[in-house]
Amino acid sequence: MPRRLAAAVLLVALTAVVFCQAAAARWYPVPSTSPWQWQLQGRIDTGIEASVFDVDGFETPVGVVRRLHRQGRRVVCYLDVGSWESYRPDAGAFPRSAIGRRYEGFPDERWLDIRRFRLFAKSLKRRFDICARKGFDAVEPDNLAGWENKTGFPITAAAQLRFNRWVARQVHRRGMAVALKNDSRQVGKLLSAFDFAIVEQCFQYEECGLYEPFVRAGKAVFETEYELEPADYCEAARPHSASARSASHTTSSHNPGEHVHESA
Numbered sequence: 001m002p003r004r005l006a007a008a009v010l011l012v013a014l015t016a017v018v019f020c021q022a023a024a025a026r027w028y029p030v031p032s033t034s035p036w037q038w039q040l041q042g043r044i045d046t047g048i049e050a051s052v053f054d055v056d057g058f059e060t061p062v063g064v065v066r067r068l069h070r071q072g073r074r075v076v077c078y079l080d081v082g083s084w085e086s087y088r089p090d091a092g093a094f095p096r097s098a099i100g101r102r103y104e105g106f107p108d109e110r111w112l113d114i115r116r117f118r119l120f121a122k123s124l125k126r127r128f129d130i131c132a133r134k135g136f137d138a139v140e141p142d143n144l145a146g147w148e149n150k151t152g153f154p155i156t157a158a159a160q161l162r163f164n165r166w167v168a169r170q171v172h173r174r175g176m177a178v179a180l181k182n183d184s185r186q187v188g189k190l191l192s193a194f195d196f197a198i199v200e201q202c203f204q205y206e207e208c209g210l211y212e213p214f215v216r217a218g219k220a221v222f223e224t225e226y227e228l229e230p231a232d233y234c235e236a237a238r239p240h241s242a243s244a245r246s247a248s249h250t251t252s253s254h255n256p257g258e259h260v261h262e263s264a
Contacts, residue, residue: 027074027137027177029196029220036222040078046071052222054078054140054198057127058088062134069135076179076198077131081124081167082143084110093123100152103143111143111151114163121166128170138177140198141167145182161189168193179222184210196220201227 029052037050044055044064053068057077068075084099085091086108094112098119103109112120131139144167146153147160164183168190171178180187180194187197187210196219202208203225211221 026172026175027195029074029138029177029222030218031215031220038222038224044068046073052076054222057131057134057136057139060134065135074137075135076138076140077134077136077176078140078142079127079131080109080143081127081141082112082114082146082163084112086110090123090126094120101150104150111146111149111153113151113153113155114146115153115155115159117163117166124167125170128174128176131171132174132176136176138179138195139171140179140181141171142181144180145184148183148185157186161186164190165193180214187211187213191217191219194219196222199223201225 032051034052035050036052036054037045037048038054039045040054040056040059044053044060046053046064046067050073052074054076055064055078057079060077065075080088083103084094098113098116100111100113103111117124128139144164145160147155147157160183164180164186168178177195178193179196179198180190181198183190184199184202184207191213197211197214199208199211199221200223202211202223204227208221208223214221
């Protein structure tokens with residue numbers, strides 16, 4: 001074999017080994033009823049008894065991520081990908097033409113035209129890079145169901161699938177797991193692309209069954225309720241193998257407050 005060809009084959013082989021090692025190292029959360037903590041505001045309380053912490057990717061220092069890892073916790077990086085927030089440090093990098101209607105109830109947040117996500121793909125990739133550099137185990141990409149909302153753009157279910165799958169690929173390329181947040185009506189088409197799900201108020205709105213495919217596939221479902229008391233849903237969560245929690249001091253349906261009220 002010519003020397004150059006042998007070197008090329010060796011390089012390909014080494015690349016394959018590195019890729020397989022990275023894939024094996026990625027976190028694959030399995031169904032569980034263990035408590036989890038979702039805190040996107042304030043100083044992270046690392047003393048809460050939870051095996052998984054979901055925290056803001058921009059605001060959470062790398063030191064907090066490392067501290068949680070030393071405690072044996074997994075850490076999820078919260079990012080908005082389907083909406084634009086005026087207060088983020090990279091807000092100016094998003095083209096005005098891709099920014100749509102105000103997200104209901106949030107004057108500083110607007111929907112993005114994910115049909116044309118290539119216009120802001122670089123900004124989203126930089127966000128995923130932030131999560132990877134800080135050592136997060138996974139990413140929670142929020143607002144993946146614009147097609148079901150009044151965004152100001154004629155977003156179709158097909159366009160949403162294309163964007164959601166692109167997001168999942170980008171996160172995986174950086175060695176992290178990725179959660180499906182929202183888009184429950186397309187779970188069957190997205191199950192293979194996402195490693196687990198993060199769900200809001202599915203017991204209150206009787207939608208938990210839509211995420212059963214994740215559990216059957218051996219993938220975790222992390223669920224939170226904002227208005228129900230734990231006694232109202234904990235027994236129901238166990239057959240679903242869902243890790244459920246109840247949030248207090250909550251300011252929005254997708255922006256949990258600082259404390260866990262109680263976990264199922």
